[in-house]
Amino acid sequence: MPLRSVKQTIAALExxxxxxxxxxxxxxxxxxIRLDPFLMLDxxxxxxxxxxxAGFPSHPHRGFETVTYMIEGHMLxxxxLGNRGNLKNGGVQWMTAGRGIVHSEMPQxxxxxxxxxxxxxxxxAAEKMKPAGYRDIQPEDIPNITLDGGLVKxxxxxxxAEGQQHQGAVTxxxxxxxxxxxxxxxxxETLLPVSTELDAMLYLYEGEASLVSDKGSQSLQVSAASILAQGDSIRVGAGENGARLLLIGGKPIGEPVVQYGPFVMNTREEIEQTLRDYRDGRLTA
Known part of the structure; x- marks a missing residue:
């Protein structure tokens, strides 16, 4: 398989x-505007x-997971369910809404x-109604992989990378x-494998970077999701000020998506049932 190239750029909107x-x-x-299995990136x-x-006061979710990655600041x-955690610099919260959760996220x-x-x-669909739960991942529990000229969290x-297989905090x-x-x-510059069964994107959030492939060098846009074509690896290089970017990938689900605000199901009927459950206090029952 060839190196992955950029096939679409989705600039972030304020x-x-x-x-x-x-x-x-x-x-x-x-x-x-999605990349299966991802629904949103903020x-x-x-x-x-x-x-x-003002943060994110108490609100409901059903049918998906949220992954919050803090680079700077604190979020409570x-x-x-009675869970309470303070997400700190470099930490991650992995929350499974499942059949239903009501939560808040407030700056500290x-x-x-x-x-x-x-x-x-x-x-x-088979997992949308599983029990809700969440996990706080501390910065020290996220593996740091040293590269020649950089690192990967x-x-x-x-x-x-560097001749070894590494596992993340969540697998x-x-x-x-x-x-x-x-x-x-x-x-x-670094070369990293990305499994061919995953759809993937890069998100440059600091500095300058380019993706190198058989199509040549493609500059990555800051604050944009660069959707990648199929391939088995990426070759990315930084500009004169260095670069910080996210690599996000997942195996496509290939099912219908029906979303109504904070609820994501497979059919309109399931959304209507979710709204009834929320109205009647059964969302989290």
């Missing part, structure tokens, strides 16, 4: 969510408290930088998610 938190949304900015980052301080999570600082990402990962999945699952934060020093 918008707001929750109680007015400023975000940039690429995947999921419209319901037909980037948030500001040193202006008014952009984030609470849910109806009144000034300073708040920066990170939230990814929505779909669940197949491997949040989820498996990757081969397995029906969609086999791959989630890596790649840091490259100025002018450095």
């Amino acid at each position: 918008t707001s969510d929750g109680a007015g938190v400023r975000i940039k949304r690429s995947i999921g900015q419209q319901q037909n 980037e948030f980052g500001s040193d202006r408290p008014q952009d984030y301080i 999570h609470e849910d109806h 600082q009144e000034s300073g930088q708040m920066r990170g990402f939230q990814l929505w990962l779909n669940l197949p 491997l949040i989820a999945g498996e990757i081969a 397995g699952g029906s969609t086999r998610p791959l989630y890596a934060d790649i840091h490259l020093e100025p002018g450095k």
Whole structure:
């Protein structure tokens, strides 16, 4: 298989969510702009408290998972199950909404930088109604893989680098998610395998980077989801200021997606049932 190239670029659009938190949304900015099995990718980052301080007050979900990766700042999570955790710099919260969860995500600082990402990962029909749960992953539990000229923080999945096979903090699952934060020093390049069964994207959030393939060198756009063509590896190089970018991949589910706000099911009838369950207090029963 050839090196993967960029086949589509989805620039993030500035918008707001929750109680007015400023975000940039690429995947999921419209319901037909997705990459199976991913529903949405939000980037948030500001040193202006008014952009984030109101947070995400109590709200429901059903039918998918959320992965929140904090780069800077602190975020407090609470849910109806009694779970409570403070997501800190470099940490990840992996939440499974399953059949239903009601939770809140609130910033724990009144000034300073708040920066990170939230990814929505779909669940197949057979798993949409499984019990809700969540997991806080501390920064020290995320493997750091040293590269020649950089490093990879491997949040989820498996990757081969520097002649070794590495496992992330989260592995397995029906969609086999791959989630890596790649840091490259100025002018450095790395080659990383990406399984052919995964659909994948890159998201450059700092610096300059290019993807090298049989199609030549393709510059990556900052704050944009670069959807990758099929292949078995990526070759990415940093510009003169270095680069930080996310590599996200997953095995496609290939099922219909019907979304109504925070609820993601397979049919309209299931969404209508979900709305009844929420109205009648049965969403989390």
